[in-house]
Amino acid sequence: xxxxxxxxxxxxxxxxxxxxxxxxxxxxxxxxxxxxxxxxxxxxxxxxxxxxxxxxxxxxxxxxxxxxxxxxxxxxxxxxxxxxxxxxxxxxxxxxxxxxxxxxxxxxxxxxxxxxxxxxxxxxxxxxxxxxxxxxxxxxxxxxxxxxxxxxxxxxxxxxxxxxxxxxxxxxxxxxxxxxxxxxxxxxxxxxxxxxxxxxxxxxxxxxxxxxxxxxxxxxxxxxxxxxxxxxxxxxxxxxxxxxxxxxxxxxxxxxxxxxxxxxxxxxxxxxxxxxxxxxxxxx
Amino acid sequence: xxxxxxxxxxxxxxxxxxxxxxxxxxxxxxxxxxxxxxxxxxxxxxxxxxxxxxxxxxxxxxxxxxxxxxxxxxxxxxxxxxxxxxxxxxxxxxxxxxxxxxxxxxxxxxxxxxxxxxxxxxxxxxxxxxxxxxxxxxxxxxxxxxxxxxxxxxxxxxxxxxxxxxxxxxxxxxxxxxxxxxxxxxxxxxxxxxxxxxxxxxxxxxxxxxxxxxxxxxxxxxxxxxxxxxxxxxxxxxxxxxxxxxxxxxxxxxxxxxxxxxxxxxxxxxxxxxxxxxxxxxxxxxxxxxxxxxxxxxxxxxxxxxxxxxxxxxxxxxxxxxx
Numbered sequence: 001x002x003x004x005x006x007x008x009x010x011x012x013x014x015x016x017x018x019x020x021x022x023x024x025x026x027x028x029x030x031x032x033x034x035x036x037x038x039x040x041x042x043x044x045x046x047x048x049x050x051x052x053x054x055x056x057x058x059x060x061x062x063x064x065x066x067x068x069x070x071x072x073x074x075x076x077x078x079x080x081x082x083x084x085x086x087x088x089x090x091x092x093x094x095x096x097x098x099x100x101x102x103x104x105x106x107x108x109x110x111x112x113x114x115x116x117x118x119x120x121x122x123x124x125x126x127x128x129x130x131x132x133x134x135x136x137x138x139x140x141x142x143x144x145x146x147x148x149x150x151x152x153x154x155x156x157x158x159x160x161x162x163x164x165x166x167x168x169x170x171x172x173x174x175x176x177x178x179x180x181x182x183x184x185x186x187x188x189x190x191x192x193x194x195x196x197x198x199x200x201x202x203x204x205x206x207x208x209x210x211x212x213x214x215x216x217x218x219x220x221x222x223x224x225x226x227x228x229x230x231x232x233x234x235x236x237x238x239x240x241x242x243x244x245x246x247x248x249x250x251x252x253x254x255x256x257x258x259x260x261x262x263x264x265x266x267x268x269x270x271x272x273x274x275x276x277x278x279x280x281x282x283x284x
Numbered sequence: 285x286x287x288x289x290x291x292x293x294x295x296x297x298x299x300x301x302x303x304x305x306x307x308x309x310x311x312x313x314x315x316x317x318x319x320x321x322x323x324x325x326x327x328x329x330x331x332x333x334x335x336x337x338x339x340x341x342x343x344x345x346x347x348x349x350x351x352x353x354x355x356x357x358x359x360x361x362x363x364x365x366x367x368x369x370x371x372x373x374x375x376x377x378x379x380x381x382x383x384x385x386x387x388x389x390x391x392x393x394x395x396x397x398x399x400x401x402x403x404x405x406x407x408x409x410x411x412x413x414x415x416x417x418x419x420x421x422x423x424x425x426x427x428x429x430x431x432x433x434x435x436x437x438x439x440x441x442x443x444x445x446x447x448x449x450x451x452x453x454x455x456x457x458x459x460x461x462x463x464x465x466x467x468x469x470x471x472x473x474x475x476x477x478x479x480x481x482x483x484x485x486x487x488x489x490x491x492x493x494x495x496x497x498x499x500x501x502x503x504x505x506x507x508x509x510x511x512x513x514x515x516x517x518x519x520x521x522x523x524x525x526x527x528x529x530x531x532x533x534x535x536x537x538x539x540x541x542x543x544x545x546x547x548x549x550x551x552x553x554x555x556x557x558x559x560x561x562x563x564x565x566x567x568x569x570x571x572x573x574x575x576x577x578x579x580x581x582x583x584x585x586x587x588x589x590x591x592x593x594x595x596x597x598x599x600x601x602x603x604x605x606x607x
Contacts, residue, residue, distance in 0.1 A: 016503040019508075092320040095313075106320075113327075127334070129567075154323065207414060212416070218568055241418050268414055
């Protein structure tokens with residue numbers, strides 16, 4: 001082995017070492033970021049987590065209170081949004097996969113659905129303000145639910161189309177060969193076979209909208225009191241966080257951290273659940 | 285996506301059947317078609333409503349709306365340039381920070397990670413993507429900004445030689461809130477998203493291609509730079525553009541940490557504003573019709589920006605998939 005080879009070999013090995021170290025460091029930075037964020041949430045949020053949080057409504061500064069109105073409001077709006085979005089998303093995804101796979105209109109819808117999927121959520125809020133809040137002259141929980149639904153529907157459409165496309169043609173042919181009409185084939189065979197994938201899409205959509213703040217700012221607004229009336233402004237966790245975090249009152253800030261902890265925990269648990277479903281469906 | 289020979293339902297079901305079956309089939313197809321059309325209508329409605337809502341401001345200020353940085357609700361003068369500059373600068377900086385990290389993470393997960401840890405670390409990075417924007421905002425404002433001001437901003441300002449370019453770049457109130465902090469938070473937010481897409485792309489490279497390169501005696505660095513990256517090039521650019529699109533439209537996290545000042549940002553650490561943060565801050569408080577219209581016009585500008593980035597990204601990713 002001559003000395004002439006040693007120098008380039010050394011620089012190659014050095015370059016390799018630096019490169020590998022950089023990859024380790026990059027991953028380390030991401031993990032540190034995740035850990036410090038979760039740590040901040042735990043240290044600042046757990047302290048305020050008591051029974052009051054679930055039994056009392058948001059307080060005036062200085063008095064005792066909880067997040068009951070915000071939790072209920074968020075649950076109601078998310079539920080309503082998910083019902084609407086699942087209905088539209090499952091059907092639209094089915095249409096894209098089963099009826100319009102290569103048609104021009106199908107391609108247009110697919111592309112525009114992707115646009116809607118990645119459109120900034122604050123624009124969805126502006127849109128719903130323009131069509132529901134301004135004409136009806138009032139912020140409402142219903143408008144908030146529509147905004148959230150508009151964000152969830154493209155997610156569900158996309159995942160539904162993707163999982164339906166993975167279903168084997170033999171399955172469709174077998175069902176049709178037995179004399180089943182198309183609607184029944186899709187309903188009882190294709191959807192059933194793609195069930196866990198479709199559920200995963202819905203769960204991911206739910207995880208996404210449960211933390212969305214921007215589209216609720218000018219649709220549901222907020223409500224200091226407990227209100228189950230969907231036609232009136234409605235309290236919700238994200239907007240309560242936004243309002244309370246930026247105040248100078250310590251007890252409001254503490255509640256904001258507790259609310260942030262609740263939302264993050266919900267989102268992370270639902271995301272993990274969706275992943276488990278996905279893994280289960282991939283195995284079967 | 286596996287584009288196998290799976291034919292769609294319409295093609296699979298040609299034989300004639302009972303009248304009841306066909307009527308229901310038709311009804312079901314129309315139902316599905318309506319759902320798809322509803323999505324298309326929603327997007328069209330979004331664009332139309334932004335144009336109509338923003339029209340009073342657009343017609344009053346004309347083209348000047350896009351080049352003026354003056355934003356003065358008291359005197360009813362509005363220009364988008366400051367917010368557009370803030371949006372583009374913060375998103376570009378975020379991309380600059382996130383890119384090397386995202387590549388590092390994707391390469392780590394595909395090439396270096398011990399198999400036992402792969403799933404755990406992969407999940408952890410994905411969890412980072414799941415954390416809501418507003419939580420990033422709170423963390424950025426109450427945890428990151430004070431730390432950043434104390435340990436980076438103040439030392440930098442103290443060490444900058446008077447009169448130098450560096451002094452101009454780091455000038456500002458050392459409270460940690462500004463364009464730079466917003467970019468860092470944005471970078472953490474888009475990082476997992478870009479990393480996940482890159483990881484998927486790297487996984488599409490046939491094992492034989494990489495193994496041949498290793499077999500020739502290449503180091504990991506050489507395999508990545510000379511074989512893997514060229515292989516996924518277009519898709520990777522698409523993934524990066526998707527990340528950029530996200531950073532452009534991100535609202536709550538930015539609103540919390542950017543400092544919210546109108547006009548062009550004067551330095552890296554100066555407070556600024558983005559389109560999304562301006563809308564979030566002012567929309568509920570806007571009482572004049574022109575103010576509301578100006579904010580909606582800003583929204584239209586944001587839509588055009590993100591749409592352009594997104595369309596380009598989809599084009600590139602689509603091309604990669606057909607390769």
